[in-house]
Amino acid sequence: MRSHYCGEVNESLIGQEVTLCGWVNRRRDLGGVIFLDLRDREGIVQVVYDPDIEDVFALANTLRNEFCVKVTGKVRPRPEGQINKEMASGGIELLGLQLEILNAAAPLPLDFNQQNSEEQRLRFRYLDLRRPEMSEKLKFRAKVTNEVRRFMEEAGFMDVETPILTAATPEGARDYLVPSRTHKGKFFALPQSPQLFKQLLMMSGVDRYYQIVKCFRDEDLRADRQPEFTQIDIETSFMSADQVMAVTEQMIRQLFTKLMNIDLGDFPRMTYEEAMRRFGSDKPDLRIPLELVDVAEQVKTVDFKVFAGPANDDNGRVAAIRVPAGADKFSRKQIDELGKFVGIYGAKGLAWMKINDRAAGLEGVQSPVAKFFSAEQMEALLAQTNAESGDILFFGADNKVVVTEAMGALRIKLGEDLGLVADEWRPLWVVDFPMFEEADGRAHALHHPFTAPSNATAAELEANPYGALSDAYDMVLNGCEVGGGSVRIHDQTMQATVFRILGISDEEAREKFGFLLDALQYGAPPHAGLAFGLDRLVMLMCGADTIRDVMAFPKTTTAACPLTDAPGKANPEQLVELGIALVAKEDAK
């Protein structure tokens, strides 16, 4: 129907007649002339209707916002004063010659000129997506997936589809279940990831696999999660961790160069141990120039149990964050609020010191806890933290986990509150994760049970599970984990050992993962892989506030869709066919 997109009309077409289709973005009547901003996917063009062409002018006069129209007109330069250099089409306008109303529009339930509630935006998503800031995000996402695919194909990766209706997967979150009609009383699970299938594909000899694929987790949706999300899923045979990191790092770098003209450079690597020690996080945001400094050595002998206790405990940690020139940036009230903030992470309080005069030593320190320090102790502490006059120090002292988490979170908060987050891209790899962490008296896999140890035989692993490091790697960008992966176990004995350490009985292992254990005995190749969270990656790249803004039809935080009213009621016959019944709410308690 059209000859051009709106965004394609520019000076090169002056004098020509073009036909455009799109929506009335705005209509203004000025000096007896109608000015129309016509919008389509590619941009906006100004159309002018003169009263000379009577019937067309009369029709143009009936247009309201968001009418869908077809316009034929002649491209001409805009008058001097009206040139808009911000717009691709800002140098020209269309003299409207013909006009066809393809569809009228009732007044919109969303006002594009103001903030609309999330609920309203989702209910009328098809209108919300008309806003250029939203449609640009969808377009950007499509470009990302297209570039990813192009890269992966060129690198010899093969796109293979894995099932959506499958067995429960081992990621550990809650599965979405799908009752089977042909096998009543049984359920499919929607995959939390195609982990086992991609490992099986390696055993099939696919060699290099990728897929951009939907995954599902029935979790409570705080923290900007969605019931269904999209993964760039990758697996390779006969590649080391270094090689997988190299190829996937290259992919991300190429995305940034091609789509944003940004060179991310080589990604530095940091061990998990260093990340937790210096940044209190396994996904450190390196844009923030604050660090955790361990001061246990310096406070071991201080006559203050809150410090000395953890400092003398193998499971304890005492760490400081120094905010340069921060002393006069925090009132008592503000510090109290920071204390409440670290409380969320289990910290029982937040000690602080303002360094009013570094040269004055203990005397120059303003702090409720200064009194517990001798001059020498204070000097050692100030030296260790590199404190200078005008700085403020915050302290966490407790068991390792609490201090690391709380001070890691405080570091981010201070960085954001004080505007210290640098406007830059700071990617890195976090490596050398422990294989297992202990909680509730038993071992848990830090990644998943199929991750291979990097430096241990099965016997060594069994002898000292908490000493073993895994061959896993996370890609972190500006404090977000955008991807994670590992070398997988391809040896049946090793896999059985890991299951045993995790307290998974042979019986349970066989029941849940018997097919994987079986598959390992038929010449399974060494293999490794990685998965990126596409939604989060796109969100970061296009600076969106939430992953909902880079999904066409996201769910609310209660996992509902105000547009289609999903989930909805099932009709009773369907439930009978499926062999299930609803449990009344009272009974369910």
Add this chain to the structure above:
Amino acid sequence: MRSHYCGEVNESLIGQEVTLCGWVNRRRDLGGVIFLDLRDREGIVQVVYDPDIEDVFALANTLRNEFCVKVTGKVRPRPEGQINKEMASGGIELLGLQLEILNAAAPLPLDFNQQNSEEQRLRFRYLDLRRPEMSEKLKFRAKVTNEVRRFMEEAGFMDVETPILTAATPEGARDYLVPSRTHKGKFFALPQSPQLFKQLLMMSGVDRYYQIVKCFRDEDLRADRQPEFTQIDIETSFMSADQVMAVTEQMIRQLFTKLMNIDLGDFPRMTYEEAMRRFGSDKPDLRIPLELVDVAEQVKTVDFKVFAGPANDDNGRVAAIRVPAGADKFSRKQIDELGKFVGIYGAKGLAWMKINDRAAGLEGVQSPVAKFFSAEQMEALLAQTNAESGDILFFGADNKVVVTEAMGALRIKLGEDLGLVADEWRPLWVVDFPMFEEADGRAHALHHPFTAPSNATAAELEANPYGALSDAYDMVLNGCEVGGGSVRIHDQTMQATVFRILGISDEEAREKFGFLLDALQYGAPPHAGLAFGLDRLVMLMCGADTIRDVMAFPKTTTAACPLTDAPGKANPEQLVELGIALVAKEDAK
């Protein structure tokens, strides 16, 4: 780990050392030398182990089929007599210098040298996929999706993901349901297609959308169906049916040229009426040179009720299929079996005539029904069917639906049984479908309720629903519907009218499709689209017998996965969380 894929090793590398990773396809010991066929994704290479290198030879001696190994060797020409021109690497072999066993293999549960049961193949799918004929199909499928994406991107289509957890969709098959935990008693449905979402995307201004997307139908799986299948989903704004057909036809033609070096030429178009009349099918297989010929006019006055009844009934049909030179190809027993075959489609019998001597007229016809014909009547019939000496004619006489279906199916069967199916590609478009068909006294949409009529206003449609044609089009290839689509309704009044004709009450329409009706009033653009069944398309292109062979992990015909044992039991806590309970089998009756 490797320097090359096996399939990449050829004469150009003679004299060089290469390292390969793969599986032992076969091991032979000949004259004190070990010959190994090493296999990876890209091909097979012969590796020779001489006893000179003692330790390597000893290790090679322990290899069994499907061991996963790493081989380093020197490329050399094969001795004269051993050159294999069928293989890419058939001119060379590798002198094995090093050998590493990456993983041993127990004896395989599948024998690659014989036919294995479908159940076994699916249970050990990861092994079945190692067979080159299977891995070639997966590779081919990946190439198809890659080419489709490349084409769509170049044509300005935007890849947008639509939800998998959604509301019931209107395709009319049974939905898979997913109980919601956060909204107990309610269910998501898995989409039978993204139909409504892609229409909404048009209303969002996406303009050109495509997606390669999983769809779901909980149907009984006879007829080579799968619970989840993949669709190439396409929708455009501001395009006519002709334009959508042009761009999608170009896509398919390009697929065939690029991947198979086959030029399909321009696709002919055929109306639904002609397809049903000449071929008894809305997806005619034009490779079969047999046609249905209407003979009602010729048998109206014959003294044989079976023929004359339907011939004189407006809802009846009498049709013949002429099999040239078929008279001596069918025994009475075989004809009886054909009679049973058409019985499946409701036909009460199968009349036939052998034309022993065309010149002898009635006298030359051998048939149980010849006696009912006068010489003139027979002459007219033979003339109408173009019968010649040596032909056989088969007849169907009943109501239109039965005759068309039964004779259409018989045409295919005769074509296949007699080896008449030409070895060629015969694509076509079927167009001008009726909007509605009548069954059980009410109207049903031939496509779906969002299909626009091609030649009627809302008022005209309501006045004469069964006379209206839709603006729909199916792409048919060798008797398979590979794609189907239509111009959609973009007018609220028209949409409401169609719902009314279909007997969908305003209340029901609002409850199910209220969001679509709403969306139509805010400047919905004219739009049209199409969806291809990717699995079937790939199956046709690579000559597979079933869509299961072009899917990595298909389900059985009872919708189960013997590999992962899905569907499986849910644990009771999960069901409590979901607010559902299993109904005991006895109660469910």
